[in-house]
Amino acid sequence: IGNRITTFHGFGFAILEINDITQNDTGIYKCLARNDKGFSQQNFQVNLIECINEQQQQMQPLQEQEKPQFQQPLNEDIQVVEGESIHVATTIIPHDIQLEWFHNGKPLQQSSRIKTTGDFGYVVLEISKVEPKDSGEYLLVATNKFGIDTVKFNLDCQPTSNIDQGTMFDPKYKSTLQMLPTQQNMAPKFNRKLPEQINVMEGQSVHLESDYQPFDGTVKIEFLKNGKPLIANERFQTINEFSFAILDIVYLYEEDSGIYEIHAINQYGHDVISTRVNVQSRDQQRSPSDEIPTINYIDHVVTSRTTHIQREKETRYGSxxxxxxxxxxxxxxxxxCVHLETRVTPATDPSLTIDWFKDNAPLRASNRIRTISEFGFVILEISPICPEDSGLYTVRATNTVGEAVLSTRIFCHESTTTT
Incomplete structure (x- = not known):
């Protein structure tokens, strides 16, 4: 797995994508899905045709200049009862496009309930615990320099008396709110800036975080990369809760390099913080520093990487x-805000499982507590933290060979307010 070969699994899709395919990539590929009840496997063979005829050469530029086109229509009308969830999915070609979701004519803001992704031609919108305010028209717009295409659907959420309409804000956070500014009619302002530049190696992770004011529920947070909206997926995780704006990028690739911005917007103005992320490819370290890599060098890198992947598959995983x-x-x-991070090996072991515990009891995820376990990165985030979160936190990694345990202590002082 590297710059050429990428995998994705989420929302029920399992995807393998190989760019700049070579003869070394030919062969039989297997996709294995398993859980504690059993497994299912699919095989397919990849054959490389090295020569294309003149007609195909003439058609190829036309294919590359294709405007966006959705391959599957969406259900025009979706009716749900308050508290249910919806899952909307479609496919689109070509893959190199910009996707934007709109709700009732306004850009759709992601949250802990509303998630969107758009990877490898698959586009998904998921809304959990649908509320009546989610009702309306949803429009998906796909654009590139050759054209535009759209699909839309209408969502109707019927309220139910079984849902508690009262506030879900925990009274124990009252002191936290009292510490925050009470100014009204003010433009958003980030309290902490991001570093001007972040230099990382391919395979590492990046954590961007800041808090903002005012905390009145009217501030909209947007994440951008190189001036374009950033679509959250399994590697790009965003949080906008309790005045904290967080972006986690897990397992960086060279193409993830760029300028990342976090925008805070309300009706009185906006504020922005940004940083430049530079990701150095692992292949660049092996390249002569003052020479342009030759075709032989590139072939050597591709061959050695493929051999390494094959050797890794044949090697028995350790504990x-x-x-x-x-x-x-x-x-x-x-x-x-608390951010705990570590790395675990073997990261590619399909039997590896990660579990978190607080005071020796399983840790329950919530809109404040989130865990990530991807590409060998193990992350726990708590935002915001309260005194009840104090205790002993343990993470356990288990596979078919053995297990490893890591622990840490968290203690949160109760805030004191003056009257």
Whole structure:
């Protein structure tokens, strides 16, 4: 897996994409899905045709200049009862396009309930615990320099008396709110800037975080890369909760390099923070520093990478091992954000499972507590934290060979307010 070969699994899709295919990529590929009840497997063979006829050469530029076209229509009308969830999916060609979702004519804002993704030609919208305010027209717009295509559907959410219409805000966060500015009619402002530049190696992760004011529910947060809206997926995780704006990028590739921006917008103005992320390819380290890589060098890199992947498949996985310790967080204030991160090997072991515990009991995820386990990165985020979150946190990695355990302590001081 690298710059040429990428995989994706999510929303019920399992995808393998190979760019700049070579003769070394030919062969039989297997896709295996399994859980504790059993497994299912699909095989397919890839054959490389090295020569194309003149007619195909003439057609190829036309295919590359294709405007967006959705391959599957959406259900025009979706009716649900409050509290249910919806899953809307379609496919589109070509893959190199820009996707935008709109709700009742306004850009759709993602949240802990509303998630969108658009990878490898598959486009998905998921809304969990649908509310009446989610009703309306949803429009998906796909654009590139050759044209535009759209699909849309209408969502009708019927309210139910079984849903508690009262506030879900926990009274224990009242002190946190009292610490925040009470100014009204003010433009958003980020309290912390991002570093001007972040240099990382391919395969590492990036965590971008800042808090903003005012915290009144009217501020809209947008994440952009190189001036275009950033679509969240399994590698790009975004959080906008309790005045914290967070972007986590797991397992960076060279093409993820660029300028990342976080925008805070309300009716009185907007604020923006940005950083440049530079991702160095692992292949560049092996290339002569002052020479342009030759075709032979590129072939050598591709061949060695393919051989390494084949050797990795034939090697029996060892027991899990955490490469980085977890730092104790014992001087936290109520309302702070906690980010714990480590790495585990073997990252590609399909039997590897990650479990989190608090005070030896399974940790329950919520809109404040989120865990990530992708590409060998193991992350726990709590935002905002409260005194009840204090305790011993343990992460356990298990596979068919053995297990590894890592622990850390978190202590949150209860805030004091003056009257």
């Amino acid at each position: 899990p091992k955490f490469e980085l310790p977890l730092e104790d967080k014992t001087n936290l204030k109520e309302g702070d």
